[in-house]
Amino acid sequence: MGSYRILKRKWPSGTAMWTMMIAELALTVTLLILTALAQPDTYRTKLWRAGYQLGFNSNPSLIQFAHANGREPPKIPFVWSRTLTDYNVAIAIISLFFLITRLIAFIMDFWYPIVVLPINIAFVALYAASLGGQAGPDYLDPTRPSRVAWYIAKPCSVAANTDIQGYCTSAKGTFAAFSLMFVVTLVNLGLTIWALIPNERDTRDWDSDDEDEEEHLGSAPGASNRKNSAWEMQSIPPTTPRTGLMPYTPRTTAFNILDRKNPARQQQ
Numbered sequence: 001m002g003s004y005r006i007l008k009r010k011w012p013s014g015t016a017m018w019t020m021m022i023a024e025l026a027l028t029v030t031l032l033i034l035t036a037l038a039q040p041d042t043y044r045t046k047l048w049r050a051g052y053q054l055g056f057n058s059n060p061s062l063i064q065f066a067h068a069n070g071r072e073p074p075k076i077p078f079v080w081s082r083t084l085t086d087y088n089v090a091i092a093i094i095s096l097f098f099l100i101t102r103l104i105a106f107i108m109d110f111w112y113p114i115v116v117l118p119i120n121i122a123f124v125a126l127y128a129a130s131l132g133g134q135a136g137p138d139y140l141d142p143t144r145p146s147r148v149a150w151y152i153a154k155p156c157s158v159a160a161n162t163d164i165q166g167y168c169t170s171a172k173g174t175f176a177a178f179s180l181m182f183v184v185t186l187v188n189l190g191l192t193i194w195a196l197i198p199n200e201r202d203t204r205d206w207d208s209d210d211e212d213e214e215e216h217l218g219s220a221p222g223a224s225n226r227k228n229s230a231w232e233m234q235s236i237p238p239t240t241p242r243t244g245l246m247p248y249t250p251r252t253t254a255f256n257i258l259d260r261k262n263p264a265r266q267q268q
Contacts, residue, residue, distance in 0.1 A: 008112065009112065009113050009114070009195055009196065010195070011111075011113065011191070011195050012191070012194050012195055013191070016191060017106060017191065020184060020187055020188055020191070021099065021102065021103060021106075023184055024095070024099055024181070024184050024188075025099060027177060027180055027181045027184060028092060028095045028096050028099055028181070029096075030177050031088075031091070031092040031095070031174075031177055031178065031181060032092045032093070032096065034170070034173060034174045034177055035085075035088045035089045035092050035174070036089070037170065038085055038088070038170070038171075038174065039085060039086075039089055040082065040085060040086075041082065041085070042167075042170075043167035043170060043171065044080060044082075044084075044085060045060055045080070046163075046164065046167055047149075047150075047151055047164070047167055047168065047171060048060045048080045050159055050161070050164045050167075050168075051138075051146070051149075051150045051151075052144070054150065054158060054159065055144065056144070056146055056150035056154070057138040057140075057141070057144055057146040057149075057150060058077070058138050058139075058140035058141035058144055058146075059141060060080065062074060062140060062141065063076065074140055075140075076140075077136065077137065077138040077139070077140055078133045078136050079133060079134065079135070079136035079137070079138060079149050080138065084130075084133045084134065087129075087130060087133070088130055088134075088174070088178070091126050091127065091130055094126075095123070095181070098119065098123075102116075113192045113195035113196050114196065116188075116192050117189075117192050117193075117196065120185060120188050120189040120192050121189065123185045123188070124182070124185045124186060124189055127178060127181055127182040127185055128182065130178050131175070131178055131179060131182060134149065134152065134171075134174070134175050134178065135148050135149050135152045135153075135175065136148075136149065149171075151167075151168045151171045151172060152171075152172065152175060156168035156169055156172065
């Protein structure tokens with residue numbers, strides 16, 4: 001009986017891995033564009049103020065009022081903070097870096113599931129925090145509590161201003177892209193857990209990684225015929241029995257004729 005292989009485990013589906021990397025590349029590029037457009041404060045404060053005017057959340061002027069009255073300013077809700085904007089940009093950049101690393105490591109066969117597991121768990125947590133922040137609550141004003149940001153919970157058409165509607169659409173699109181990326185990270189985590197689950201390979205002993213390839217080739221149609229053909233091609237050709245006579249070739253005949261015409265030979 002073979003033992004459980006912790007490090008060098010094969011991925012259950014190479015096609016699924018490539019498919020997820022292509023989807024992740026498309027979403028990562030989209031996130032880089034959307035987060036760059038939102039940096040540093042393209043529409044965050046405008047949506048905050050529009051939500052106050054519509055009666056959905058607190059007033060961003062509360063921060064200015066606190067400074068004007070010499071009081072300590074209240075803590076800005078995470079959904080309206082600069083921290084969330086910078087956080088989303090950082091996630092997009094880190095995702096691109098790890099995607100390139102994964103591509104190279106997967107091609108070089110160094111992308112082991114046990115190493116990837118904590119990375120995928122971390123990305124799931126990072127994207128979950130981003131989604132929670134983008135749709136987060138706003139309890140800064142007790143008279144206007146908001147459990148979910150208005151641009152997520154309500155249609156953009158509630159705002160009469162066309163510019164606000166455009167900003168709302170951009171915010172919704174960013175939230176949708178992060179949601180899809182969150183699904184991708186969950187699928188990557190699922191593939192990693194699947195690869196770590198004990199399977200039939202753990203019931204056999206493997207002397208080297210080459211035997212994995214032999215098993216894969218052996219399961220392919222016609223692999224047995226190709227293997228037998230290879231052995232037949234390597235067979236040793238039969239040798240002629242030794243008779244004690246010189247081999248007779250056309251060159252031998254030519255030399256014999258020249259030898260008879262040699263004058264020195266005729267004098268003997």
